[in-house]
Amino acid sequence: FGPRAVGFFVAACAAAGAAMVFRQPLLMLAGLGLLAGAVLLFVMGEAVFRPALGFSLGFAGFTILSVLFPFADWPLRLLAGKSAAWFLSWIGDPVELGFTAEPVRLILVSQGRPFEVAPECNGFGIISGCLLLAILLAFSKRLRVIDKVLLLALSPLLGLLSNAVRIVVIVKLAPMVGSHYLIMHEIVGIVLFMGTLAFLWWLVTGLPEKPCDG
Numbered sequence: 001f002g003p004r005a006v007g008f009f010v011a012a013c014a015a016a017g018a019a020m021v022f023r024q025p026l027l028m029l030a031g032l033g034l035l036a037g038a039v040l041l042f043v044m045g046e047a048v049f050r051p052a053l054g055f056s057l058g059f060a061g062f063t064i065l066s067v068l069f070p071f072a073d074w075p076l077r078l079l080a081g082k083s084a085a086w087f088l089s090w091i092g093d094p095v096e097l098g099f100t101a102e103p104v105r106l107i108l109v110s111q112g113r114p115f116e117v118a119p120e121c122n123g124f125g126i127i128s129g130c131l132l133l134a135i136l137l138a139f140s141k142r143l144r145v146i147d148k149v150l151l152l153a154l155s156p157l158l159g160l161l162s163n164a165v166r167i168v169v170i171v172k173l174a175p176m177v178g179s180h181y182l183i184m185h186e187i188v189g190i191v192l193f194m195g196t197l198a199f200l201w202w203l204v205t206g207l208p209e210k211p212c213d214g
Contacts, residue, residue: 002046008038008056026064033060054140058132065128076122081106083164084117088171110171123163126193130159133200142209151207155200162196 001009015031018024037056040048081097088095088110096109106117134155138148169188177184 001042004046004049004052005038005041008034008041008052012038026067029063029067030060032063033057050142051140054136054138057139058136061132061135062128065124065132069124072124073119073122076124076127077106077117077119079160080121080123080163080167081108081117083160084108084167084171087164087168091168108167108171113171113174115167115171115174117167121163121167123160126162126166126196127156127159129193129197130155130162130200133197134204137201137204141204141207143207144210147207151204158196158200162192166192 012031012034015027015034019027019031033056036059037052040052040055044052085095085097085108093110095111098107098109099105100107108115108117131152134151138151143151166188169192170185173184173188174181
């Protein structure tokens, strides 16, 4: 146990204690993230302080986002549908977006073809993936504060853009693939998901790091 590992562990215990006192589960999730960093520092040593910090914040962010997912579904679906509809209109396709009743579904109609914007299409996976990768990289590297702020602010927007592009590509390819629609749907989703994260990784690795102290 080095001083930083001890610091992470004490902070984790403090967060857990505060969670019990204030009856706030999110503080417990933050404590679990700090505990993950303490374990990494204990196993790997003080040299991995920055990766441990990024891992702790990323782990805490993942657990918090998991709790927030049920509340974000419909707002994200609406945002995804409107974004995709805007892109389709921009390239000249006639498009409509509306709801059906019992059960309530969000339907995107492009050139007379209806597409449901289902929960899997809300973009939560790629948006949260971009944000978590940005957190991990931003605090694992010695970046300037302004670069960290911009990275954390813009990464969810990159995920939102990627999800809108995914919906547009699926809508445009659907008439061409016929009965192979589901296979095309999965391939497009996987390619854009991995491609977006790879692009974000490439973008961050190009950012200049601050010089080491001393």
